[in-house]
Amino acid sequence: xxxxxxxxxxxxxxxxxxxxxxxxxxxxxxxxxxxxxxxxxxxxxxxxxxxxxxxxxxxxxxxxxxxxxxxxxxxxxxxxxxxxxxxxxxxxxxxxxxxxxxxxxxxxxxxxxxxxxxxxxxxxxxxxxxxxxxxxxxxxxxxxxxxxxxxxxxxxxxxxxxxxxxxx
Amino acid sequence: xxxxxxxxxxxxxxxxxxxxxxxxxxxxxxxxxxxxxxxxxxxxxxxxxxxxxxxxxxxxxxxxxxxxxxxxxxxxxxxxxxxxxxxxxxxxxxxxxxxxxxxxxxxxxxxxxxxxxxxxxxxxxxxxxxxxxxxxxxxxxxxxxxxxxxxxxxxxxxxxxxxxxxxxxxxxxxxxxxxx
Numbered sequence: 349x350x351x352x353x354x355x356x357x358x359x360x361x362x363x364x365x366x367x368x369x370x371x372x373x374x375x376x377x378x379x380x381x382x383x384x385x386x387x388x389x390x391x392x393x394x395x396x397x398x399x400x401x402x403x404x405x406x407x408x409x410x411x412x413x414x415x416x417x418x419x420x421x422x423x424x425x426x427x428x429x430x431x432x433x434x435x436x437x438x439x440x441x442x443x444x445x446x447x448x449x450x451x452x453x454x455x456x457x458x459x460x461x462x463x464x465x466x467x468x469x470x471x472x473x474x475x476x477x478x479x480x481x482x483x484x485x486x487x488x489x490x491x492x493x494x495x496x497x498x499x500x501x502x503x504x505x506x507x508x509x510x511x512x513x514x515x516x
Numbered sequence: 517x518x519x520x521x522x523x524x525x526x527x528x529x530x531x532x533x534x535x536x537x538x539x540x541x542x543x544x545x546x547x548x549x550x551x552x553x554x555x556x557x558x559x560x561x562x563x564x565x566x567x568x569x570x571x572x573x574x575x576x577x578x579x580x581x582x583x584x585x586x587x588x589x590x591x592x593x594x595x596x597x598x599x600x601x602x603x604x605x606x607x608x609x610x611x612x613x614x615x616x617x618x619x620x621x622x623x624x625x626x627x628x629x630x631x632x633x634x635x636x637x638x639x640x641x642x643x644x645x646x647x648x649x650x651x652x653x654x655x656x657x658x659x660x661x662x663x664x665x666x667x668x669x670x671x672x673x674x675x676x677x678x679x680x681x682x683x684x685x686x687x688x689x690x691x692x693x694x695x696x
Contacts, residue, residue: 485604486637494636502634 352435354379380438388441389451395428396456403428409463411471413499421445451479468496518627523549548673549579555589558597561624561656565596567658576665587613598626599639611646616681620664622648625655647689
């Protein structure tokens with residue numbers, strides 16, 4: 349099995365997707381590709397189905413909230429792994445919190461099901477085409493997405509704590 | 517000779533061949549020294565409880581060696597550890613399945629008040645879903661403290677009216693939690 353290098357994969361992605369890729373950086377030896385959300389599904393499908401790159405395993409899918417990045421407040425991060433070549437890649441994409449829609453990866457990876465539900469539960473990312481997009485870890489009647497930064501971490505139902513001692 | 521101490525007999529009028537006391541006291545004595553605890557251990561306080569049950573601290577000395585893992589046979593619900601909001605209805609269900617008379621002890625900061633977990637997902641004290649008789653502070657409390665909590669429960673059990681569940685105060689307390 350030929351070893352895959354970051355430089356090689358980087359050039360393949362650049363020639364295949366070109367202007368849809370906004371950034372390609374290497375951090376701690378791992379290639380990180382930032383892709384426009386319109387090409388998000390196509391890029392991951394290509395990374396999985398390309399005979400050489402062949403990232404058949406979805407290691408992780410999660411989200412982050414950057415309230416200061418206007419029109420791209422929500423960040424979705426996907427980690428992929430090519431098991432035989434031990435090659436890992438990180439794919440990032442940004443979407444606006446006003447329109448938090450992304451195609452679901454469940455047609456490609458069965459394992460995306462619960463990870464996407466978790467990202468929906470905590471960040472409100474709506475994965476279109478997901479078979480069962482509802483809360484997974486929080487209580488069933490949770491009516492907001494608690495990891496978004498506009499919500500305080502602390503439980504708001506407590507009266508016995510004096511705010512000034514807790515920095516709020 | 518061993519120095520085994522047995523429970524002290526209640527105050528009584530004694531004569532040759534008889535001993536006269538009130539039924540309340542006898543039943544209270546029997547109940548207090550044969551409490552069946554139901555451990556509801558969710559985190560580190562549960563580990564301290566395991567030490568409490570073990571040979572070194574030996575909760576059996578207080579008549580509580582028989583743990584009941586069925587709530588229907590338990591007298592004392594011992595809640596040890598962080599209760600997430602998702603666990604709240606489960607805890608309440610366990611409490612509802614217990615038969616009267618029943619007591620509840622909240623062991624540790626998390627069960628008593630949510631502790632350091634002042635966050636959207638954690639119940640801020642189990643007294644938000646079920647009534648609590650004794651709170652044991654500590655994070656986690658030492659086995660001595662847990663034993664002290666059990667002894668405070670014994671004090672309650674000993675002095676409690678046999679008809680506690682018929683008292684208006686008790687009914688009002690349960691109604692406050694929406695329990696019939």
